[in-house]
Amino acid sequence: EAEVAQSPRYKITEKSQAVAFWCDPISGHATLYWYRQILGQGPELLVQFQDESVVDDSQLPKDRFSAERLKGVDSTLKIQPAELGDSAMYLCASSLVTSGTDTQYFGPGTRLTVL
């Protein structure tokens, strides 16, 4: 069964450093999501792509976070500089279409710890 791939699985960094996360969605899925999940809370959408275009980045802290999906396939989420409060699980998900009714398939996530 096809899965969403993410790397790295774990990342420890010091504050003010730059970090990058990679996501490869399920083949053929046009929509890609990046979520942040703080321990004890539900996932919160950071950015949503439809193919290579950003559909929603209203919750993305744009002063330090950036995301791209250049060829409409895999995607990178970057944080520069990282802050202590960025420690969380970063989840990537994909779906066939952009719709509030479509099933989202999540990757294993990247757990970020900022020291």
Added chain:
Amino acid sequence: GQQVMQIPQYQHVQEGEDFTTYCNSSTTLSNIQWYKQRPGGHPVFLIQLVKSGEVKKQKRLTFQFGEAKKNSSLHITATQTTDVGTYFCAGPSSNTGKLIFGQGTTLQVKP
């Protein structure tokens, strides 16, 4: 803004007991989705409800969507240790369509 709330936050049960988690939205939803996240894992889609008053079953799990399409529940009959995890409900924002997740209910099952 639009909110999705779940209660309880935590539930500890003895194996074999029933479990229910409740989900409430501040606005009417076009649909509601349920996900399960095992400890150390990622959310996995369980089911989607679309119709007012809809009830769906998956083995020991029963999902219900309220008549007003603002609330939902997940009931597990005779819990097993494999049911351990956090159950999230999620509904699309009426403005943007993006999924808004509740904070989840974490279920612990004592064997």
